[in-house]
Amino acid sequence: MSNSERKIIFGAAATATSLQDCRDRVALGDTKAFRFLFDHFAEKLTRFAYAIIKDEDEAILIMDEVFVKVWKNRQSIATVENITSYLYKATKNTALNHLSKKAKDNIAQPFDFIDIYVEANDNPEQNMIFSETYHKIQTAVEELPPKCKMVFKLVREDGLRYKEVADILNISVKTVDAQMVLAVKKISEKLQNHFEAFPRKKVKKN
Amino acid sequence: MKGHLMLNERLAILLSRKLSGEATLEEEKELQEWLLAHPGDEFFASLLQEYWNNNHQHSFVKEQADRHFKAILEIAEEEKNNIQEASVSVVPPVQPRRKLFVLQMAAAVLAIVLGIAIFYYFRNSTNPVIHANEVTATKGSKTRIELPDGTKVWINSDSRLTYNHDFNGKTREVVLDGEAFFDVVKDPNRPFIVHTNLIDIRVLGTAFNVKSYEQDENVETTLIRGLIEVSSKIKPSSPKIHLVANEKLVITKNEFTAPDVHSLGDEENKLSGFTVTALPSHISDSVLAETSWMYNRLIFDGESFKEVAVKMERWYNVKIHFTNAQVANYRLRGVFEKETAEEALKALQTIASFSYKINVNEIEISK
Numbered sequence: 001m002s003n004s005e006r007k008i009i010f011g012a013a014a015t016a017t018s019l020q021d022c023r024d025r026v027a028l029g030d031t032k033a034f035r036f037l038f039d040h041f042a043e044k045l046t047r048f049a050y051a052i053i054k055d056e057d058e059a060i061l062i063m064d065e066v067f068v069k070v071w072k073n074r075q076s077i078a079t080v081e082n083i084t085s086y087l088y089k090a091t092k093n094t095a096l097n098h099l100s101k102k103a104k105d106n107i108a109q110p111f112d113f114i115d116i117y118v119e120a121n122d123n124p125e126q127n128m129i130f131s132e133t134y135h136k137i138q139t140a141v142e143e144l145p146p147k148c149k150m151v152f153k154l155v156r157e158d159g160l161r162y163k164e165v166a167d168i169l170n171i172s173v174k175t176v177d178a179q180m181v182l183a184v185k186k187i188s189e190k191l192q193n194h195f196e197a198f199p200r201k202k203v204k205k206n
Numbered sequence: 207m208k209g210h211l212m213l214n215e216r217l218a219i220l221l222s223r224k225l226s227g228e229a230t231l232e233e234e235k236e237l238q239e240w241l242l243a244h245p246g247d248e249f250f251a252s253l254l255q256e257y258w259n260n261n262h263q264h265s266f267v268k269e270q271a272d273r274h275f276k277a278i279l280e281i282a283e284e285e286k287n288n289i290q291e292a293s294v295s296v297v298p299p300v301q302p303r304r305k306l307f308v309l310q311m312a313a314a315v316l317a318i319v320l321g322i323a324i325f326y327y328f329r330n331s332t333n334p335v336i337h338a339n340e341v342t343a344t345k346g347s348k349t350r351i352e353l354p355d356g357t358k359v360w361i362n363s364d365s366r367l368t369y370n371h372d373f374n375g376k377t378r379e380v381v382l383d384g385e386a387f388f389d390v391v392k393d394p395n396r397p398f399i400v401h402t403n404l405i406d407i408r409v410l411g412t413a414f415n416v417k418s419y420e421q422d423e424n425v426e427t428t429l430i431r432g433l434i435e436v437s438s439k440i441k442p443s444s445p446k447i448h449l450v451a452n453e454k455l456v457i458t459k460n461e462f463t464a465p466d467v468h469s470l471g472d473e474e475n476k477l478s479g480f481t482v483t484a485l486p487s488h489i490s491d492s493v494l495a496e497t498s499w500m501y502n503r504l505i506f507d508g509e510s511f512k513e514v515a516v517k518m519e520r521w522y523n524v525k526i527h528f529t530n531a532q533v534a535n536y537r538l539r540g541v542f543e544k545e546t547a548e549e550a551l552k553a554l555q556t557i558a559s560f561s562y563k564i565n566v567n568e569i570e571i572s573k
Contacts, residue, residue: 031279034279035275038271038274038275038278039271042271042274058445060274061445063274064274064277064278064281064448067274067275067278067282068278068281068282068285069282070282071278071279071282071283072282072285072286133253133257134256134257134260137253137254137257138257155225155226156225156226156258156261157261161226161227161228162226162228177219177222177223177228180222180223180225180226181215181218181219181222183222184218184221184222184225184254185215185218187254188218188250188254191250191253
């Protein structure tokens with residue numbers, strides 16, 4: 001168990017390093033590094049944009065726009081501290097621009113109404129029992145409050161650090177932490193009924 | 207303390223941090239000890255961990271990613287060059303690189319843009335082109351010219367191309383009424399723009415065809431290589447339509463020009479009345495219906511007789527009338543190469559039941 005944990009920690013560190021390395025190479029005009037960046041983030045940023053703009057075609061346009069900006073201004077990208085946060089923030093700003101252009105509204109608290117789509121897993125190899133639980137958890141995640149779901153999704157699906165999520169959503173690391181705790185609690189509550197279906201659990205509760 | 211099923215605050219904190227990879231070593235140890243002592247929580251934690259790990263990401267299919275990536279590079283370079291040009295305008299424009307151009311020609315796959323420009327564009331609009339050159343191909347004829355920058359243009363029947371005499375501005379701009387095929391010399395410092403009544407087509411170094419007849423109902427844009435950017439003249443601030451290789455844009459004129467139904471808000475800037483479809487990629491440009499005219503071929507593929515007749519009118523410089531609506535709506539498929547108008551009609555009679563009368567340049571088609 002401790003072995004696999006170490007592996008995960010190492011893996012995350014390696015990714016962060018290679019992304020920063022990637023940033024430096026992009027700044028020098030390396031298209032291969034830029035392609036790596038694109039492959040790593042295109043889908044994630046599109047989904048992130050979709051959460052804001054609620055329009056698939058436009059979400060893709062926004063993603064394109066973000067990468068066009070990055071490549072156009074690649075010389076200045078070397079000064080970016082965290083390329084991951086930078087890309088998400090650029091996506092957020094571009095999407096909000098599109099949105100405000102569309103709605104001509106004052107968007108004071110964007111993330112209170114932004115509801116994110118969470119990746120569903122349709123892996124057929126899942127064993128039956130887990131699959132059922134999986135869907136229960138999935139449903140519980142879908143029912144999380146928007147901000148909480150957004151945080152949960154960015155951490156789990158996009159593998160972002162609390163600091164990055166805080167930076168992107170313009171909230172504090174404390175809030176990210178609190179939202180994650182809330183998510184885990186809500187999931188646990190929603191699963192109660194499911195757990196109670198097991199006789200063993202029922203006996204214990206009584 | 208509540209039962210095993212209720213997650214206490216501390217456990218929720220430890221578990222969420224552990225999953226997120228944000229837990230300290232102490233916190234991990236604390237969690238592990240708690241779970242060992244509480245099998246019910248351990249069960250929940252393992253389910254959640256399994257859910258957490260089971261997170262395979264969808265990503266763009268490679269083809270889609272390739273197209274987007276290519277478009278992103280080209281647009282970025284083009285925009286970058288525009289900025290540079292503005293700031294260092296003293297530097298003379300870069301000469302087109304001949305070698306690259308030859309390579310480009312060797313690899314020549316065609317890009318086609320079919321658009322519509324309305325006749326009165328030339329009469330009513332303030333034409334930005336001063337001292338314009340005008341090249342016209344009459345009905346039944348075609349012509350080919352080379353623009354001052356080396357760009358080759360094939361002009362189809364009943365079409366007119368107008369361009370600035372010296373062609374020396376920061377952009378290379380032409381105005382088209384009718385149909386033409388452009389093989390544009392690549393010059394990133396000077397974008398090539400085709401103006402039609404409905405749309406402007408910005409070319410990012412490629413070869414393409416524009417069809418832009420007043421009487422046609424559709425605007426069509428097809429691209430086989432490279433990238434073009436299409437913007438609406440009616441809604442200039444709406445998002446541009448980018449076409450990449452093997453894509454065809456069809457604009458329905460009526461819908462495209464129709465004012466927005468929504469008077470307020472979010473749909474204002476959206477373009478409607480157009481579709482983008484993929485072309486079969488293995489077909490060469492001489493067989494493709496959109497470019498076949500350059501090879502003296504008239505191809506129609508499932509179009510109505512009425513639509514074929516419009517093509518034939520331009521092709522043969524004739525007038526065609528239908529006296530029967532049913533006949534006009536026949537769907538036809540075929541290729542004409544060297545046939546005369548009469549031979550073509552005879553050939554069509556073998557696949558469709560109709561009769562015709564020819565009176566000099568007038569053809570009447572009936573049941």
